[in-house]
Amino acid sequence: MTTTISLSSLEKSYGRTRAVAGVDFVAEPGITGLLGPNGAGKTTLMRMLATVLAPDGGRLRLLGHDPGQPDGRLAIRRRLGYVPQEPAYHRNFTAFEFVDYVAILKEMTDRKARHDEVRRVLELVALADVSGKKIKSLSGGMRRRVALAQALLGAPELLVLDEPTAGLDPEQRLRFREVVSAVATDATVVLSTHQTEDVSALCQRVVVMHEGVVRYDGSVRGLAEGARGRVWLAADRHPSARLSWRTGDGRHRNIGDAPPGVDLVEPSVEDGYLLLVGHGAQDKAA
Amino acid sequence: MTAAVTSPDAVGRVVPPDDHHPMARVVRALTRTEARRLARHPSFLIGVALSVLLIRTAASGNILTEADGDVALGLVPLAWATLIATNLSALRGRRDGTAELFDSLPSAPATRTTAQLLAGWVAVVAGMIVLVGWLALEWRSGIAVGSPNVAQLVIGPLLVAGAAALGVLSARWLPHPLVGPLLVVGTAFVQGGLSESGTSPLRWMAFAADATSPAAAPGDDGIGFPGPVDWHVLYIGGTILIAGFLAVARHGFARRVSLALAGAVAVTGVAAVGQTRPLSDDEIRHRAALLTNPALECELRSAVRYCAPADFRVRFGQWEGPVEAVLGRAPAAVRDRGLVVSMRDLNVASNADCTPTPLLRLLSPRVRAVVDPAAMWPADGAVHPDREWPWDEECTFTDHGVALTVQVGAWAVGLPPAQAATSSPCQASGQARSVVALWLAGQSAPGGAGGLADIGRASGPGATVDFGDSANQPSWGVAYARGDLALALALLERPADEIGALVLDHWDRLVDPATPASDLASLAGLPPPTAVPADGGSAALRCP
Numbered sequence: 040m041t042t043t044i045s046l047s048s049l050e051k052s053y054g055r056t057r058a059v060a061g062v063d064f065v066a067e068p069g070i071t072g073l074l075g076p077n078g079a080g081k082t083t084l085m086r087m088l089a090t091v092l093a094p095d096g097g098r099l100r101l102l103g104h105d106p107g108q109p110d111g112r113l114a115i116r117r118r119l120g121y122v123p124q125e126p127a128y129h130r131n132f133t134a135f136e137f138v139d140y141v142a143i144l145k146e147m148t149d150r151k152a153r154h155d156e157v158r159r160v161l162e163l164v165a166l167a168d169v170s171g172k173k174i175k176s177l178s179g180g181m182r183r184r185v186a187l188a189q190a191l192l193g194a195p196e197l198l199v200l201d202e203p204t205a206g207l208d209p210e211q212r213l214r215f216r217e218v219v220s221a222v223a224t225d226a227t228v229v230l231s232t233h234q235t236e237d238v239s240a241l242c243q244r245v246v247v248m249h250e251g252v253v254r255y256d257g258s259v260r261g262l263a264e265g266a267r268g269r270v271w272l273a274a275d276r277h278p279s280a281r282l283s284w285r286t287g288d289g290r291h292r293n294i295g296d297a298p299p300g301v302d303l304v305e306p307s308v309e310d311g312y313l314l315l316v317g318h319g320a321q322d323k324a325a
Numbered sequence: 326m327t328a329a330v331t332s333p334d335a336v337g338r339v340v341p342p343d344d345h346h347p348m349a350r351v352v353r354a355l356t357r358t359e360a361r362r363l364a365r366h367p368s369f370l371i372g373v374a375l376s377v378l379l380i381r382t383a384a385s386g387n388i389l390t391e392a393d394g395d396v397a398l399g400l401v402p403l404a405w406a407t408l409i410a411t412n413l414s415a416l417r418g419r420r421d422g423t424a425e426l427f428d429s430l431p432s433a434p435a436t437r438t439t440a441q442l443l444a445g446w447v448a449v450v451a452g453m454i455v456l457v458g459w460l461a462l463e464w465r466s467g468i469a470v471g472s473p474n475v476a477q478l479v480i481g482p483l484l485v486a487g488a489a490a491l492g493v494l495s496a497r498w499l500p501h502p503l504v505g506p507l508l509v510v511g512t513a514f515v516q517g518g519l520s521e522s523g524t525s526p527l528r529w530m531a532f533a534a535d536a537t538s539p540a541a542a543p544g545d546d547g548i549g550f551p552g553p554v555d556w557h558v559l560y561i562g563g564t565i566l567i568a569g570f571l572a573v574a575r576h577g578f579a580r581r582v583s584l585a586l587a588g589a590v591a592v593t594g595v596a597a598v599g600q601t602r603p604l605s606d607d608e609i610r611h612r613a614a615l616l617t618n619p620a621l622e623c624e625l626r627s628a629v630r631y632c633a634p635a636d637f638r639v640r641f642g643q644w645e646g647p648v649e650a651v652l653g654r655a656p657a658a659v660r661d662r663g664l665v666v667s668m669r670d671l672n673v674a675s676n677a678d679c680t681p682t683p684l685l686r687l688l689s690p691r692v693r694a695v696v697d698p699a700a701m702w703p704a705d706g707a708v709h710p711d712r713e714w715p716w717d718e719e720c721t722f723t724d725h726g727v728a729l730t731v732q733v734g735a736w737a738v739g740l741p742p743a744q745a746a747t748s749s750p751c752q753a754s755g756q757a758r759s760v761v762a763l764w765l766a767g768q769s770a771p772g773g774a775g776g777l778a779d780i781g782r783a784s785g786p787g788a789t790v791d792f793g794d795s796a797n798q799p800s801w802g803v804a805y806a807r808g809d810l811a812l813a814l815a816l817l818e819r820p821a822d823e824i825g826a827l828v829l830d831h832w833d834r835l836v837d838p839a840t841p842a843s844d845l846a847s848l849a850g851l852p853p854p855t856a857v858p859a860d861g862g863s864a865a866l867r868c869p
Contacts, residue, residue, distance in 0.1 A: 121429040123426055
């Protein structure tokens with residue numbers, strides 16, 4: 040397998056704030072999840088992967104090209120699909136028109152082939168029935184799927200999805216997983232999300248970012264394994280727990296250094312993630 | 326460290342052709358999409374409707390040579406609407422926040438800007454369709470004469486193209502939705518000022534180079550000289566290119582864009598100089614000759630010689646009816662005197678506000694200096710109708726054809742039919758022949774005596790007939806007395822045969838300058854006309 044993404048000491052600052060402070064990782068075909076709390080630098084990193092933001096330092100190569108060079112950037116963009124964190128649409132376009140518009144900008148100029156491709160991606164995201172409706176009349180979830188549809192145009196080799204499941208209902212999220220997992224058989228997908236369930240369900244690999252640096256880079260199972268022996272259920276919040284919350288059955292799920300004799304449970308990806316990012320993720324955990 | 330991944334083909338994959346320069350193909354495809362959206366834009370559709378309405382109402386003249394400029398300006402609403410539509414389209418990405426997504430795509434922002442500029446073709450084509458539709462209707466009407474100046478007409482679609490470019494340009498450099506409407510208001514204000522002032526040094530920046538009016542003409546002279554229009558077309562074309570290249574340059578002054586921009590500036594500069602340069606002495610003399618010695622074609626019909634420029638030969642048939650109607654009510658010997666009916670410009674032209682302006686005043690001083698008014702409006706005893714038929718400037722006075730028949734009537738009774746040079750019309754107040762001329766005119770006008778009646782109603786309180794606020798006085802050779810007109814109208818209410826027989830029986834006596842109008846009244850059993858005050862009735866102004 041060959042490397043699609045290679046980051047080395049990547050940096051990006053906004054004024055005095057270091058949004059990305061020396062990130063290294065590589066990614067290969069398959070789905071890589073990018074987890075992290077708000078402000079962790081995920082979106083800045085995703086924007087650099089999407090070639091819309093230039094790094095201040097470090098080395099970045101995508102699909103074998105340097106995005107800092109015009110020719111390399113063009114070559115990357117021709118094989119890239121991107122869903123920004125705040126996906127925007129031309130509200131007065133129909134779903135078909137908008138995806139078609141993006142398809143043209145992706146240099147698909149043969150009208151019939153392009154329209155076939157637009158129909159294909161709209162069907163992939165289950166929007167074929169509403170493709171003639173104006174985007175402004177679609178629900179938030181449908182609009183998210185329009186954004187995903189345009190990213191899938193031309194079966195890109197690199198798919199950068201910044202929180203694509205935000206606002207999707209459970210059924211839509213399952214559908215999303217189905218689509219993305221199918222695409223990932225050929226492509227490299229980087230999926231930034233707050234949803235550890237999506238990572239668990241989809242990703243072969245996960246990168247956890249916190250305060251601009253990578254805190255974990257490995258398998259999803261490994262992230263969960265990191266919490267093994269540190270998650271237990273108890274009647275109350277335990278003083279040694281770093282995080283604790285009451286679960287549906289009334290017991291507290293405690294995460295931290297487990298005291299002897301407690302009722303240890305199987306850790307989840309979320310447990311491992313929470314242990315890594317600590318209090319920065321308490322809001323999310325709550 | 327890394328190598329590109331080439332994934333196997335996926336279902337439905339559309340791989341762009343192996344083309345290192347796909348921008349042209351993308352621009353073409355994107356232009357089609359943008360053009361379709363522009364064609365459906367409410368602002369654009371309203372603009373088309375307003376332009377059609379404006380051209381239908383404003384360009385009512387059937388002289389295509391003169392109407393072309395007005396018709397071209399009729400596309401200004403479409404141009405403004407296109408400006409709004411293209412401005413909003415070009416602001417779409419900013420308004421909807423798609424910039425980040427589009428930045429991740431292989432097509433550069435300049436591609437979208439170029440396509441949005443080129444999409445203006447749909448508005449240009451719409452404007453051309455409106456113009457062609459107007460032309461088709463005019464030609465189909467059978468009364469249209471003359472050929473429109475193509476350069477003059479082209480200005481209309483060019484204005485639309487320019488507005489489309491301006492809409493995109495402003496969206497790129499001043500990206501705010503209020504800028505488009507402000508540009509519309511601004512251009513309306515500036516253009517209004519330019520067209521109001523025929524002496525403004527910036528009048529060559531006016532939308533239309535109206536060759537018939539210096540108020541909007543780009544050059545120094547306007548009366549039927551299309552020369553400056555060609556330069557004006559080039560000038561507008563150049564400014565459109567400047568606007569377009571500046572819009573693209575917002576994404577960076579690439580070498581090709583910079584070169585193209587420099588070329589457009591050069592073309593515009595040359596055109597600006599071309600349309601404002603002073604005329605050479607030869608050109609001045611040529612223009613003066615066109616005025617004083619226009620090329621006319623003549624045709625003899627029933628012993629009457631009709632003359633007009635080649636484009637206006639259709640007038641011969643239109644004039645013939647009323648001319649024959651007048652002559653048919655006069656003794657046969659009158660015809661033997663050899664009537665000439667020859668088209669020429671009136672010595673008074675109108676402004677848009679219906680105030681009369683001497684034609685000579687519309688010429689630039691250098692042309693005016695070499696034009697001999699006596700050669701332009703000679704006292705040749707001929708009937709001189711204007712280009713219009715019927716003569717109608719849509720002010721107070723409605724012609725109904727009497728502008729021509731009054732001249733023929735005057736000629737028949739021995740009065741000067743048309744005004745010579747710049748002198749005032751002569752007076753024949755209280756003379757029977759004056760009343761006979763008016764009666765012949767009213768009886769023979771294709772529209773009946775309505776024109777004469779209108780004159781009576783619209784005329785001011787003076788002793789002689791005037792034309793109210795009518796812009797174009799018909800340049801009659803006689804200033805008819807109000808009392809004579811009243812008697813003529815009274816005669817027109819009597820049976821035509823009865824009065825016709827009376828006129829023929831007493832022709833020699835009635836056309837004698839010494840015979841008073843009261844004699845005619847007496848013969849017809851009518852009260853004598855009101856006594857005429859002696860205002861302006863000096864011997865010098867008495868008709869021969």
